[in-house]
Amino acid sequence: MKTAVAFAALILFLGAGCGDDQPRHAASPTGEPVQAEAAPEVVRKNLVGTGALVMAETGDFNLYPQALEEALAALAAKGIEPLGDPMGILAPESADLPLAERRWEVLIPVPTDTFPPAGFTYRDVEGGQSAVIAFKGPFKRDRIPLYEALDSWVYAQGFEPAGPPVEVYHWGEGLPEEERVTEIYLRFGEPGVEPEPAAEPAEEGAE
Numbered sequence: 001m002k003t004a005v006a007f008a009a010l011i012l013f014l015g016a017g018c019g020d021d022q023p024r025h026a027a028s029p030t031g032e033p034v035q036a037e038a039a040p041e042v043v044r045k046n047l048v049g050t051g052a053l054v055m056a057e058t059g060d061f062n063l064y065p066q067a068l069e070e071a072l073a074a075l076a077a078k079g080i081e082p083l084g085d086p087m088g089i090l091a092p093e094s095a096d097l098p099l100a101e102r103r104w105e106v107l108i109p110v111p112t113d114t115f116p117p118a119g120f121t122y123r124d125v126e127g128g129q130s131a132v133i134a135f136k137g138p139f140k141r142d143r144i145p146l147y148e149a150l151d152s153w154v155y156a157q158g159f160e161p162a163g164p165p166v167e168v169y170h171w172g173e174g175l176p177e178e179e180r181v182t183e184i185y186l187r188f189g190e191p192g193v194e195p196e197p198a199a200e201p202a203e204e205g206a207e
Helices: 002-015 061-077 144-156
Strands: 043-047 050-058 087-090 103-110 121-125 128-136 166-170 181-189
Touching: 043 181, 050 061, 061 087, 061 103, 103 121, 128 144, 144 181
Parallel strands: none
Antiparallel strands: 043 128, 050 103, 050 121, 087 103, 087 166, 128 181, 166 181
16 A cells, blocks of 8 residues: 555645645646646556666756756767657655655666666666556646546556556657657556565666
8 A cells, every 4th residue: 555655645745836835726837827627538558668767856847858858968978879758757755845855757768788877777667557648738737637637547447556657758859849748657556466666776887
């Protein structure tokens, strides 16, 4: 049940916004009134497992696009080419921390024999059946209804979350922001079955 508790904490974290006391849907990040949106569609898909180089970050998750650029540039300097679309993970266990201390990760798929350079660790990202929501457009948006919809769908189908949500970014090089597609995967399993623990990350490489 630890996974379910951690995911519930993540929902509370997202509901807390950016550390202020504004009502949940009072205004958009630009201050404009938030327009009501239709309930997001949840579909069942398979998250493909992969090896990944992971760059850990703290603070505002909306800074992910800038962190991704830094990660890709650092890997390119080492001659490491991504094996697939980048991913992002919020850390549910940091939900009750101040905004500046909340943790998230940039994940770059790579071959399983890739040695992590300085600033990165290696991890095997476990795949499996998942509830998935996709959206098109800017990265910065209200994720509360998206994560809640995934959570509700999983339990309604008689399953339990089997890990944190994994975001996969089908952005493409040079693709305009309004054309970028993001998929959010919530892997699930049978009730009462704990997911297998993730492999210990490999140590960072030396400069």
